[in-house]
Amino acid sequence: MSFRIHTLHLGDLMVPWPHAVIKEPIHCWYVTDGTTGILVDSGMPDPGDMKRRLNVDSVGGGPDSLIAALRHVGAKTDDVHKVVLTHMHFDHAWNLELFPNAQVIVQRDELIHAIDPVPTQRLYYLRETLAEVLGRRRPKGLLLVDGDTELVPGFELMKVPGHTPGIQAAIISTARGKVALVSDCGDNYANWYPTDPNVNPTPMRYLGSDFLPGAIRSESERVYGDSMRRILSRADIVVPAHDTRIPRAIPEEWFAKPPAGSAAHS
Ligand SMILES: [Zn+2]
Incomplete structure (x- = not known):
């Protein structure tokens, strides 16, 4: 089975850093073989909710952004x-309330972590999300999975602990090969290709062939790095969640790494 993957850009977070505000794009993906529609992730709250709940400025987000992005594809x-x-x-x-009849699929360990996160991630888990997931009818409305599994032919889930204990990547068969939607398991191309000056404006050559795990992590750097290595052993291309350079339509705009000269954003 072969899928097409549409990147949905829902909005941007304005993340305050000590000397700058970094614009972080928020994406999710609509994946379809023409018959089955699978959404990978469902986006963020609107600017009012973001300000109220996390005190972060943002653009876009909320249900309207997701409806519009779906309509666009x-x-x-x-x-x-x-x-x-x-x-x-x-x-x-x-x-998630936009999809009352859809089945939500999440790793069991992620659900447990959403209930009792590592302390530094408490603010990342909103109680409404937990209520929405737990309130769904089972098994029709909620499927809990443990580890790697094939969701449907050509669409696999891979548990890749690091950023959180129960984060999963989607490994999807397309006309051009296997695509890994890696989410926040390395959320930027610089995490995957840290020594490449075309990708990372400050190449970290001492890393050699190793990866640069993201800074937000519940597990050790070694566990995180092992998850990234495992993904690349199974996929031909990785698509990180928060990079501005990701292809909008796969396989039509396929590239395994961002094109040379596109390293302005990191
Ligand atoms: Zn995350």
Whole structure:
């Protein structure tokens, strides 16, 4: 089975850093073989909710942004039969009320972590998300999975602990090969290709062939790095969640790494 993957850009977070505000794009993905519609992640709250709940400025987000993004690729909320949550952070698992008849799929360990996160991640888990997931009818409305599994032919889930204990990547067969939607398991190309000056404006050559795990992590750097290595052993291309350079349509705009000269954003 072969799928097409549409990147939905829902909005941007304005993340305050000590000397700058970094614009962080928020994405989710509509994946379809023409019959089954699978949404990978469901986006973030609107700017009012973001300010109230996390005190962060943002643009876009909320249910309207997701409805509009789906419409832009020719889909409606009713076309979404399954919603894969890579993990339950606020910017990946909001807007679930738009899909009352879809099945939500999440790793069991992620659900447990959403109830009792590591202390530094408490603010990333919104209680409404937990209530929405737990309130769904089972098994029709909620499927809990343990580890790697094939969701449907050509669409696999891979548990990749690091960013959170129960984060999962989607490994999807397309006309050009296997695509890994890695979510926040390395949320930027610089995490995957840290020594490449075309990708990372400050190449970290001492890393050699190793990866640069993200800074937000519940597990050790070694566990995180092992998850990234495992993904690349199974996929031909990785698509990180928060990079501005990711292809909008796969396989049509396929590239395994961002094109040379596109390293302005990191
Ligand atoms: Zn996250």
